[in-house]
Amino acid sequence: MLVINIYYTGKDGSARAFAKEMTESGLVDRIRQEEGNLGYEYFFPVDHEETILLIDKWKNQEALDFHHKTDMMKQIAVLREKYKLKMKVERYQGE
Template sequence: MSITINLYYIGRDGQAQQFVQAMEESGIADAIRQEPGNERYEYFQPLDRPDTVLLIDQWSDQQALDAHHASAMMEQLAQLRERFDLHMQVQRFTELPDETADAQFIRS
């Protein structure tokens, strides 16, 4: 059962976007994408919230997520969040085992 976490990084004066740039340029984001159990690590910008960046962070299971949280990269990530003075809002979702339940509502 996959776990998806939506992290909203909220800053001022472009700080959230600068954080994402630092994550990508430093290689931290790519390293996280390579961790066992990582299924998605992708940034987006909400159109109605210019000082916010959304990270969709998906893991295969809780064990993979726990290993990620225990990794050395988390300290680097925390330092960058502090450097750019970001605040966060978090949503957590678990994937339903039967993905066909909503198939009639999805246009491919």
């Protein structure tokens, strides 16, 4: 299993607005339905109001690679740009 933690940081509530649009647009549900997706959840750190954490879990590298080639990735990139977010990525591999 792969676990990808992505910290999105913005200004004036933009990170939370990004997560809200991702959810309301249906992108989150579509990602969760992809073959090999084991979880896709947003969290809000208590001590960093301008940051959200995405915990993204995949069965294996092949499933993640397939996800990265989908049109959804282009839509996510457009939204990241729209909200002017910075990203920090952590990657963990488990069993």
